[in-house]
Amino acid sequence: MDDFFSGFAELFTQYDVLGAFWVNIQLTFWAALLSLFLGTVLALMRISPIASLQWAGTAYVTIFRNTPLTIILTFTYLVLFSQLGLSLSENLNTTFYWYAVLGLAVYHAAFVCEAIRSGVNTVPVGQAEAARAIGLSFLPAARMVILPQAFRGAIAPLGNTLIALLKNSTVAVAASVATETSSLMRTMIEFRPDLMVAIFLLFAVGFVILVIPIGLGTTWLSQRLAVKR
Amino acid sequence: MSSSVLFDAQGPRARTASAIGNVIAAVAVLAGLAWITSVLYEKGQFAPTLWQNAVSAEAWQFYYLPGLQNTLRSALFATVGAIAFGVIFGIGRLSHNRAVRSVSGVVVEFFRAVPVLLMMIFFYMFFSAQAQWISDRPFAAVVVALILYNGSVIAELVRAGVGNLPKGQGEAGLAIGLTRSQTLRSIQLPQALVAMLPAIVSQLVVVLKDSALGQIILYPELLRSAQILSSKEQNPLQALVVVAIVFIIINWLLTFAAHRLAKLLSSRTAGATVEGTGIGNPTAAGGFVGGGPGPTAT
Numbered sequence: 456m457d458d459f460f461s462g463f464a465e466l467f468t469q470y471d472v473l474g475a476f477w478v479n480i481q482l483t484f485w486a487a488l489l490s491l492f493l494g495t496v497l498a499l500m501r502i503s504p505i506a507s508l509q510w511a512g513t514a515y516v517t518i519f520r521n522t523p524l525t526i527i528l529t530f531t532y533l534v535l536f537s538q539l540g541l542s543l544s545e546n547l548n549t550t551f552y553w554y555a556v557l558g559l560a561v562y563h564a565a566f567v568c569e570a571i572r573s574g575v576n577t578v579p580v581g582q583a584e585a586a587r588a589i590g591l592s593f594l595p596a597a598r599m600v601i602l603p604q605a606f607r608g609a610i611a612p613l614g615n616t617l618i619a620l621l622k623n624s625t626v627a628v629a630a631s632v633a634t635e636t637s638s639l640m641r642t643m644i645e646f647r648p649d650l651m652v653a654i655f656l657l658f659a660v661g662f663v664i665l666v667i668p669i670g671l672g673t674t675w676l677s678q679r680l681a682v683k684r
Numbered sequence: 685m686s687s688s689v690l691f692d693a694q695g696p697r698a699r700t701a702s703a704i705g706n707v708i709a710a711v712a713v714l715a716g717l718a719w720i721t722s723v724l725y726e727k728g729q730f731a732p733t734l735w736q737n738a739v740s741a742e743a744w745q746f747y748y749l750p751g752l753q754n755t756l757r758s759a760l761f762a763t764v765g766a767i768a769f770g771v772i773f774g775i776g777r778l779s780h781n782r783a784v785r786s787v788s789g790v791v792v793e794f795f796r797a798v799p800v801l802l803m804m805i806f807f808y809m810f811f812s813a814q815a816q817w818i819s820d821r822p823f824a825a826v827v828v829a830l831i832l833y834n835g836s837v838i839a840e841l842v843r844a845g846v847g848n849l850p851k852g853q854g855e856a857g858l859a860i861g862l863t864r865s866q867t868l869r870s871i872q873l874p875q876a877l878v879a880m881l882p883a884i885v886s887q888l889v890v891v892l893k894d895s896a897l898g899q900i901i902l903y904p905e906l907l908r909s910a911q912i913l914s915s916k917e918q919n920p921l922q923a924l925v926v927v928a929i930v931f932i933i934i935n936w937l938l939t940f941a942a943h944r945l946a947k948l949l950s951s952r953t954a955g956a957t958v959e960g961t962g963i964g965n966p967t968a969a970g971g972f973v974g975g976g977p978g979p980t981a982t
Contacts, residue, residue, distance in 0.1 A: 504702050505705045505706050508709045517936060518928075520935075521936050523893040526931065530920075539724075622798075622799040626799075637900075648813050655806040658802055662798050662799060
């Protein structure tokens with residue numbers, strides 16, 4: 456048992472485990488911000504009365520929801536960088552990092568859009584009718600009446616999307632981000648195959664610790680902020 | 685539906701405004717697409733040979749189809765395994781034995797929270813070091829990781845499915861003298877399984893998408909074969925587009941099937957049929973099935 460714990464201590468001193476988790480958390484943070492923005496715009500497009508916007512929003516969601524994230528992230532690295540030479544920074548690692556953020560955001564925006572749309576569905580039709588009756592047109596009605604309630608109704612699915620995003624940030628390795636957890640775990644197992652199981656548990660438990668509070672938090676929030684009807 | 689919440693039949697003024705907006709929006713969307721196209725054109729991505737090599741008969745014969753076969757093979761094994769895992773641990777979570785219930789709960793919550801990729805990499809390296817008798821170790825790693833994650837999601841679906849049944853069903857079982865586990869097995873579970881069938885079909889989308897993670901441990905699935913093709917032909921954009929389209933079509937068909945199934949089965953069970961979300965996250969099942977017992981969102 457002593458060996459087991461000293462093994463853990465050794466791993467922590469030899470490898471920057473917390474740093475790798477921090478990279479995933481940062482990736483998640485930026486991708487979450489970007490996908491929340493993009494997803495809200497897409498949701499607005501899908502619920503708007505303008506047919507071409509509806510069509511574009513639906514096409515976006517259908518395409519990105521059904522494409523594996525691995526393809527999107529491989530695309531950023533192999534195509535945007537290698538083929539098209541779109542460099543975001545002098546520093547290669549920074550470029551790959553922001554590509555990963557972009558890929559994660561583009562993919563999860565489709566799910567954010569659907570989460571918000573499911574929130575819109577919780578708003579009774581009468582509210583929209585009332586909004587129109589007092590003379591609000593589409594955008595003011597959406598902004599002042601529908602969306603504030605829709606976001607409250609969307610907290611649980613948005614939380615699910617956030618958890619998925621956090622876990623999916625490990626796929627950033629497909630966009631050549633070499634400092635995040637899945638890359639580090641692989642390196643650690645390569646050099647310390649004797650501690651293989653301990654290394655896996657270390658990372659797995661790390662994610663459990665990150666994910667469970669998000670789940671509990673968003674459940675609590677969604678119940679607290681639920682519009683009582 | 686959502687689109688009708690915000691507006692209803694439009695009058696003449698709103699119709700004109702919508703029509704104008706429609707044209708402007710269409711022009712804006714097309715302009716965006718045209719801009720992307722022009723950038724790609726300048727970079728020479730529309731060179732005919734690049735596309736020809738990406739859709740040629742040889743590309744399909746030697747790269748895409750073998751890759752697709754491997755993708756479908758891993759998805760098939762993973763789905764069968766995940767359903768077995770899910771039913772066992774789903775029943776475990778509903779058990780009246782506290783120990784069984786908590787062990788199942790820990791297993792399910794654990795495997796839902798751990799990224800599938802971490803599991804895949806771990807099992808790949810674990811099998812390589814400890815189980816060299818397994819001949820196809822990348823395949824085994826992909827399948828085991830997918831079973832553990834998707835099995836846990838299905839376990840939650842089982843639990844939520846049973847939770848969504850009318851209470852009277854269980855009470856009736858007890859009233860005619862069945863034990864609680866008999867009631868679960870012979871009355872509640874069959875109905876819950878019917879109700880969750882569409883959600884399982886949706887979950888297949890997740891299995892298929894996640895099988896593309898196998899590329900990272902060099903399992904020769906569809907994405908991996910596209911990469912090999914593109915390093916030979918220097919056409920990653922074209923090869924990835926072809927592969928993405930294949931995935932989109934298969935997954936879209938599955939989503940459509942889940943939708944039809946949900947409609948079809950809604951009259952066959954007392955529980956609510958749900959399509960599931962196909963999102964690939966630990967909480968979608970609990971969160972969306974809704975009304976399931978317990979803290980469904982963790």
